[in-house]
Amino acid sequence: MVFSSITFLFYFLPIVIGIYYIVPNKLKNIVLLLASIFFYFYGEPKYVLIMLLSITCTYIFGILIDKYKKYSKLFLTLSICLITGILVYFKYMNFIIENINLWLSNRIDFIYVVLPIGISFYTFQLISYIIDVYRGQAKVQKNILKLAMYISLFPQLIAGPIVRYTTIEEQLENRKYSFEKFALGVRRFVIGLGKKVLIANVLGELINVFLATKDSSILFYWMYGIANMLQIYFDFSGYSDMAIGLGKMFGFEFLENFNYPYIATSITDFWRRWHISLSSWFRDYIYIPLGGNRVSKIKWIRNIFIVWLLTGLWHGSAWNFIIWGLYFGILLIIEKIFLNKYLEKLPKILSRIYVLIIVMISFIIFSGENMNQIIQNIGGLVGCAKSNFISKESLYYFKSYLVVFIVAIIGATPIFKNIIQNRKNIDKFINILEPIYLLIIFVISTSYIIDGSFNPFLYFRF
Amino acid sequence: MQNKIKNIIISIGFLLIIFIAFIANIIDKDKEISISERRKLAQFPTITVSEILNGNVMDKWEKYVEDQFIVREIFRGIKSLWSTKIFAQKDNNKLFEKDNAIYKMEYPLNENNVQKSAQKINEVYQKYLKNMNVYYSIIPEKNYYLENDDHLKLDYYKLQEIIQQNLQELKYIDIRNGLELQDYYRTDLHWKQENLGEVVKIIQGNMKLDEMNATYEIQNKGEFYGTYYGQLSTNVTPDNISILTNETISNCIVYNYETNKKSSIYTTTNSADKYDIFLSGAVSLISIENPNSKTEKELLLFRDSFGSSLAPLLVENYKKITLIDLRYISSSILENYIDFNEQDVLFLYSSVVLNQNILK
Known part of the structure; x- marks a missing residue:
């Protein structure tokens, strides 16, 4: 089930909210757990058992780590191997086989396996839980239903953010409800829905046109590059907004996952703003345990490469994701070694342009189906396709999507947020306009969904 | 507060x-x-x-x-409304409105598909139709006649070039001058039967048929919500659909090879598409017999849906017209149903169908 669907908005959500707020407090977690399992089952009827099995194993190992401190490291290792093993089997086995086969004369057969939705997200949540229990940073959860609810919580199950157990530990027992919190939740959810349906999906249609066309004008390559990076941002951040908003509606507070990444002034800054829950996960569970930057320079560089190799792999089991991850790893090393000094001295507009071009190219790599396509789409930006700057077709689509581009570009910056927050004298108008604005976004988004519009789920690789 | x-x-x-x-x-x-x-x-x-x-x-x-x-x-x-007025998008799933009519962008030209469509026609010609009078024509989509408009259009000339290169043994009939924008429905891709007089004359001229100067009664069959009307939520005025009829047409007997049933040329069906009034809509193999024909000539019309409304206007010239829709019947089994001897043959396909390579 996806959030931007009629089933979720007008069947699942009203039923779950209705039951949740009717039942007494002690039953609320059960309601959420059952709703979340149903939510996952709806999208993944066969593999819901894999998730439940992973949760059960982690629960058992958590108890063992807590009870048998002498063997806690062993249990930690076993649990991580088991959970990661499940992820590797479903996500990476065929990639491994494909690459081994390059060296073998008797090729190994591929296994028939489908990637369960959300496995990368909930696996990382399980690992963060078990490590935090081992480190003593979190109290072991002795109630398997509460642990299951934390992992399977439907707002963040299939597309994040990766919620740490320590963030939510207290909230499993005590959650506060208020109209203010619920309204904030509605606001985040509706805006996220609008980002996904009205911006990301619409830009996705343009991307599809580009991928199908034989037109090779430079303008079209640039439109593709910009649309691609905007689509990924609005889809992903839109989903995170919806997740955070839904969390608030049920009394939870999740951490932010995006902070206007496209105003970053360096790649270092960018990764403090983009998919924050993932980058901080890798920092806390891979980078710092490896020594972080408190080791020799060689080891520090090694640590960065490992983290970014794994970051790339996490996003998908294909070489373009590994290249994408290492691309950022190399850039971060360069920035940290010397480039940041210069970027700080540059006017912000120039450093932002630098970031945007780097990120645009990175997402072309990220989205590419194969290396030829990636090289062509990057080369096309600078006229390597040996064609005109502009063509009838690219001009047509430029005019057709210009308003969407403008809305998306402005929406990717905090311009409106700054205008509203810094003007106390327009509070009165905001109080009147906001409900109307949210209503309009919700109705328009619903109309796009009903019209059976293009509504891709970009996280099928995760 | x-x-x-x-x-x-x-x-x-x-x-x-x-x-x-x-x-x-x-x-x-x-x-x-x-x-x-x-x-x-x-x-x-x-x-x-x-x-x-x-x-x-x-x-x-x-x-x-x-x-x-x-x-x-x-x-x-x-x-x-939102996509066209607020986002100012020039089309909604390739559909757009202009001057109280709806159009669909058929774009881009798929040269590979057109090549394959032409090769399929040539295959049929080589297998069954050599030494017969074989003609072909390409029906332009209505956007071809749209002027002062910057929506993307099919490259008709390139399409025609590819077809002509592959069908050199067949005789080409250019019907473009016989049509204009008003000859198409506002809310549908098809042409209006009552406006096909010039097209019929061009075909008769090229195929060396007598201009029969038939007279027809135009019967208005009511409101017609064309294909495009349903795909785009719109306030465009719906069309009216009319049929041309006379004594000859009324007496014709239509045989549907799929249902093994006989009927008349114009049939009222329960179909949601009123255009199906012409020869019951999409049928793979159908024949029209003119019992009052003064000639023994027969026509094999390889066609798409456009042919359904044109064929009744050619019955005066033939004793029998057999309509074959290669989208629904494979050319390999035609000999089981048709005796190929000295019929006239006309391949009449729209540019939209040729661009999609859906002939079997």
Whole structure:
């Protein structure tokens, strides 16, 4: 089930909210757990058992780590191997086989396996839980239903953010409800829905046109590059907004996952703003345990490469994701070694342009189906396709999507947020306009969904 | 205080919307068809364990709740309005409105597909039709006649060039000058039968047929919501559909090879598409016999849906017209149904069909 669907908005959500707020407090977690399992089952009827099995194993190992401190490291290792093993089997086995086969004369057969939705997200949540229990940073959860609810919580199950157990530990027992919190939740959810349906999906249609066309004008390559990076941002951040908003509606507070990444002034800054829950996960569970930057320079560089190799792999089991991850790893090393000094001295507009071009190219790599396509789409930006700057077709689509581009570009910056927050004298108008604005976004988004519009789920690789 | 009121309004408002929609959707009776979209609407799916486990129920359920959503037409209209007026998008799923008419961009030209379509026609010619009088014509899509417009159009000239290069042994009939924009329906891709006089003359001239100067009575069959009307939520005035009839046409006997039934040329069906009045719509193999014909000549018309409205206007010239739709019947089995001897042959396809490579 996806959030931007009629089933979720007008069947699942009203039923779950209705039951949740009717039942007494002690039953609320059960309601959420059952709703979340149903939510996952709806999208993944066969593999819901894999998730439940992973949760059960982690629960058992958590108890063992807590009870048998002498063997806690062993249990930690076993649990991580088991959970990661499940992820590797479903996500990476065929990639491994494909690459081994390059060296073998008797090729190994591929296994028939489908990637369960959300496995990368909930696996990382399980690992963060078990490590935090081992480190003593979190109290072991002795109630398997509460642990299951934390992992399977439907707002963040299939597309994040990766919620740490320590963030939510207290909230499993005590959650506060208020109209203010619920309204904030509605606001985040509706805006996220609008980002996904009205911006990301619409830009996705343009991307599809580009991928199908034989037109090779430079303008079209640039439109593709910009649309691609905007689509990924609005889809992903839109989903995170919806997740955070839904969390608030049920009394939870999740951490932010995006902070206007496209105003970053360096790649270092960018990764403090983009998919924050993932980058901080890798920092806390891979980078710092490896020594972080408190080791020799060689080891520090090694640590960065490992983290970014794994970051790339996490996003998908294909070489373009590994290249994408290492691309950022190399850039971060360069920035940290010397480039940041210069970027700080540059006017912000120039450093932002630098970031945007780097990120645009990175997402072309990220989205590419194969290396030829990636090289062509990057080369096309600078006229390597040996064609005109502009063509009838690219001009047509430029005019057709210009308003969407403008809305998306402005929406990717905090311009409106700054205008509203810094003007106390327009509070009165905001109080009147906001409900109307949210209503309009919700109705328009619903109309796009009903019209059976293009509504891709970009996280099928995760 | 105002903030508090605002929060209550937002919270209660959101809950009311989703709850009311939920209840209204449950209560509202399911509809079977959408008249404006001219299609059947998805119904409540059959639930079985295997269908659940393979996810089919969920896919069908999604389609069902989208199709049956209350006041669906209003929402479709809102989407259309938003995308064209607010986002200023020049088309909505390749459809656009101009001067109270709806058009669909057929773009881009798929040279590979056109090549394959031409090769299929040539294959049929080589197998069955050598030494016969074989002609072909390409019906331009109505956008071809749209002027002062920057929407993307099919490259008709390139299409024609590819077809001509591959069908050198067939005789080409250029009907473009026999048509203009007004000869097409406003809300549909097809041409209007009552406007085909010039096209018929051009075909008769090229195929060396007598201009029969037949007279017809135009019968208005009422409002016609064309294909495009249903795909784009719009305020464009619907068309009226008319048929041309006379004594010859009325006496013709139509034989449908699929149903083994006889009928007349114009049939009122339960189809959501009123254009199906012409020879019962999409049929793979159908024949028209003119019992009052003064000639023994026969015509094999390889066609798409455009041919359904043109064929009745050629019955005066032939004792029998056999219409073959290669989208629905494979050319390899034609000899089981047709005796190829000395018939005239006309391949009449629209540029849209040729661009899609759907001939079998």
